Amino acid sequence: MEFKRARKPEHVAQRRRTILETACAMLRERSVADISLRELSDRVGLAKSNVLRYFDSREAIFLEVLDEEWGAWLDEVEGALAPAxxxxxxxxxIATSLHRRRLMCELICGMAGVLERNISVDFARVFKRRATSHTDRLADLVRARVPVLDEPAARHFAKAVLVMTAGLWPHANPADAMAQVMREMGAPPPDEMFRVGLTEGLVTHLAGLVARA
Structure with missing residues (x-):
């Protein structure tokens, strides 16, 4: 498919949406590290230089996808948490809902170490404000259900959710050789290990913060 350069605001918005949706589709097939800007551009039907008219970089595209996923996930969490x-x-x-959102886990895993390494200062400011807003929203949701926590403790837990997800996610997706060895050793399926590990980690962390409070 060939595209002409978008000039009207609504055409620019549509072009950006096409790029983001294509990135999402590719992420459902493989990891962030395995997707190059050239491959993404080819899938969209644009030259790399044209894709970069709409986004700072490959990394900025995936951070935009993360921002959207993050907001959608928080909507889901808010609906899933009981009032008391x-x-x-x-x-x-929280752990169960994250386990169901593989795309978000993949992007959280690559956020600090990969995706935030090749973006402009202007975009970094925008993304950091959005990320902080998402973190604050999760902290508010948790604090509303666990009122014994003060604001710093709730924000600490919200940040810990990201850290634990990023740390555990690679183990849910081992290389073929490692997956074979794990099966030979009788280990649980990697995806199940991720779910259990994240749940146990978050439960223990939040219980500790409550006990300290």
Missing amino acids: SDPVEVATT
């Missing part, structure tokens, strides 16, 4: 919940229920609900 104990810490175990809150942490379990």
Whole structure:
């Protein structure tokens, strides 16, 4: 498919949407690290230089996808959390919802180490404000269900959700050789290890913050 350069604002918005949707589709097939800007451009039907008219870089595209996924995930969490919940229920609900969102887990895993390394200062400011807003929203959702937590503790937990997800996610997607060895050793399926590990980690972390409070 060939595209002419978009000039009207609505055409620019549509072009950006096409690029983001294509990036999402590719992420469902493979990891961020395996997707080059050239491959993404080819899939969209644009030259790399034309894609860069709409986004700073390959990394900026995936951070935009993360921003949208993050907001959608928080909407889901807000609907899933009961008005009055104990810490175990809150942490379990958050872990379960993240486990279902493989795309978001993949992007969180690559956020600090890869995606934030090749963006402009202007875009970094925009993304950091959005990320902080998302973190604050999760902290507010948790604090509303676990009122014993003060604001710093709730924000600490919200940040820990990201750190634990980023740390555990690579183990949910081992290379073929490692997956074979794990099966030979009788280890649980990697995806199940991720779900259990994230749940146990978040439950323990939130319970500790409650006990300290």
